Amino acid sequence: MGTTRKGMLNVLIAAILWGSSGVCAQYIMENSQMQSPFLTMIRLLSGGFILLTFSFLHGDGIFRILKNRKDILSLLLFSLVGAMTVQLTFLMAIEKSNAATATVLQFLSPTIIVAWFALVRKARPGAFVCAAIGTSLIGTFLLVTHGDPTSLSISGAALFWGIASAFAAAFYTTYPSALIARYGTLPIVGWSMLLGGAMLLPFYAGDGAQVVITRQFAAGIPSTWW
Known part of the structure; x- marks a missing residue:
């Protein structure tokens, strides 16, 4: 398999897994009374630990960046504005609406990236890219308004967190390219998640005591899927 096809396959798998994670997050929050900041913290800490463990076993030299x-300063910025913010805003959007709406809004990030490159780097997008952007904007408009521009079909909070998630995802995608080129993907993503989760610890570590595991949650029956 060529590099281009492998990259396209990775993008497809990543999109599916990210969307699925949103559905799982919605189910957890609805059936355990777990708040989005606490769930974000758990996701980041556990995901970062797992990725760094894999990277260490792979021999990537995870401590070189330190x-x-x-x-290190670039990594801290990426951890705060990238890894932590993209996860937190995404889960907040789910909490205020649902996983499908949050995912559609967040996937406006390619449009933001293209606009940024066009304005800052004078990289003019091609006709196909412009058509894709136009289609995504029209779809988002219909999702948010149901075709009526005078009203919103979702709450203002859901729209805010969804758009914020799109901007955070755009930053998350573009900012760490230099770091990844020097140290590899797993160490950078792993450290950013672990550090992002650690930044939330002082504020939300105590929220675990408020989590209530319902019978339905323990049984693993996602009522929202039926």
């Missing part, structure tokens, strides 16, 4: 002060 020897470069400039890169």
